[in-house]
Amino acid sequence: MARIKEESVQSFLPLPLPGFHMLLALSEGERHGYALKREILRRTNGKLNLAAGALYGAISRMLDRGLIEESEERPDLHLDDERRRYYRITPLGRRVAQAEAVRLQQLVRLAESSLGLPELA
Amino acid sequence: MARLYRLLLKLYPARFREEFGAPLERQFADEYRDAETAAGRARLWLRSLADLAVTIPAELLREIGQDLRYAVRVYRRRSLTTILALSALALAIGATTGVFSVVNALLIRSLPFRQPERLVQILNPPVSPLQGRSEFMRWPASGAYLSDAAGYFPTQVNLGLANQAERVEIAEVSANFFALLGCHPAFGRTFAPEEDLPGHDGVAVIGHAFWQQFFGADPRVLGATIYLNGTRLP
Numbered sequence: 001m002a003r004i005k006e007e008s009v010q011s012f013l014p015l016p017l018p019g020f021h022m023l024l025a026l027s028e029g030e031r032h033g034y035a036l037k038r039e040i041l042r043r044t045n046g047k048l049n050l051a052a053g054a055l056y057g058a059i060s061r062m063l064d065r066g067l068i069e070e071s072e073e074r075p076d077l078h079l080d081d082e083r084r085r086y087y088r089i090t091p092l093g094r095r096v097a098q099a100e101a102v103r104l105q106q107l108v109r110l111a112e113s114s115l116g117l118p119e120l121a
Numbered sequence: 122m123a124r125l126y127r128l129l130l131k132l133y134p135a136r137f138r139e140e141f142g143a144p145l146e147r148q149f150a151d152e153y154r155d156a157e158t159a160a161g162r163a164r165l166w167l168r169s170l171a172d173l174a175v176t177i178p179a180e181l182l183r184e185i186g187q188d189l190r191y192a193v194r195v196y197r198r199r200s201l202t203t204i205l206a207l208s209a210l211a212l213a214i215g216a217t218t219g220v221f222s223v224v225n226a227l228l229i230r231s232l233p234f235r236q237p238e239r240l241v242q243i244l245n246p247p248v249s250p251l252q253g254r255s256e257f258m259r260w261p262a263s264g265a266y267l268s269d270a271a272g273y274f275p276t277q278v279n280l281g282l283a284n285q286a287e288r289v290e291i292a293e294v295s296a297n298f299f300a301l302l303g304c305h306p307a308f309g310r311t312f313a314p315e316e317d318l319p320g321h322d323g324v325a326v327i328g329h330a331f332w333q334q335f336f337g338a339d340p341r342v343l344g345a346t347i348y349l350n351g352t353r354l355p
Binding site: 037056059063091 | 140173
């Protein structure tokens with residue numbers, strides 16, 4: 001059973017970069033779309049600025065694949081806007097994000113042993 | 122501004138719009154509010170339009186893909202129904218195409234001749250071209266119902282060219298045949314008035330397919346020699 005699950009996790013890899021960032025941001029807590037976009041912008045120092053269509057397209061695909069789910073919990077009424085949707089990561093999404101991180105780690109190790117990497121500033 | 126963006130969102134497939142239309146709209150409003158300067162808002166519009174131009178076709182394709190996958194799953198589960206439905210469809214499409222081809226040829230598309238509605242074919246004319254050319258030419262003027270008549274006699278002959286021979290279908294016609302139909306050749310000429318008289322009738326008009334098959338679509342074909350049942354033309 002565990003083997004089947006591992007295979008199903010591997011079938012999601014490699015993850016598209018926006019999807020990976022979204023899973024990372026959601027692994028720290030629920031967020032609505034715009035908050036997710038701002039968080040990714042902050043984490044990538046402004047390098048990955050997802051426009052609304054691209055963001056919700058990625059959200060839609062990740063919902064379909066069971067990597068994230070919509071959260072029924074809403075903030076207080078005076079802070080909420082009913083047009084907002086809140087999302088959270090699923091256990092499968094967390095496993096897929098971990099597997100993607102491992103994959104990237106192996107890739108970096110390979111690059112390091114082949115090329116040698118300069119010290120980060 | 123939000124109204125224009127809302128209108129553009131209608132281009133997304135219905136399912137995506139129903140699920141994400143409101144959050145998309147809300148996000149645009151947030152970003153519009155956060156872009157404080159006119160230049161920032163112009164940049165937001167440009168970015169949003171580019172985003173819509175890329176994501177709308179992508180979502181439409183994804184929707185079509187989902188529908189197709191769903192249809193395949195449903196129909197695979199009911200293979201007998203699917204085979205019956207496909208057979209019925211194939212038969213219906215075949216029958217409709219057949220009927221339309223006939224109706225189109227007979228009723229809708231007219232013959233490619235001048236005044237095709239006035240053309241009639243008479244299989245056993247009271248005066249046959251075989252009875253004599255001059256008698257046949259006088260025949261239309263003797264009655265009120267024909268303004269002109271041309272003879273047409275389809276037959277098969279052995280065609281001989283410089284390096285090949287083949288059995289082909291041709292028609293022997295009276296010299297006024299093309300003039301009566303109102304047809305003009307793509308190049309060259311049709312028959313001169315006297316070119317159906319014995320001794321002057323060594324001329325032929327060839328069709329486009331014939332020209333391509335036997336002369337390789339060579340425009341220098343005019344005046345070339347062919348042999349019909351061993352007789353040299355021209």
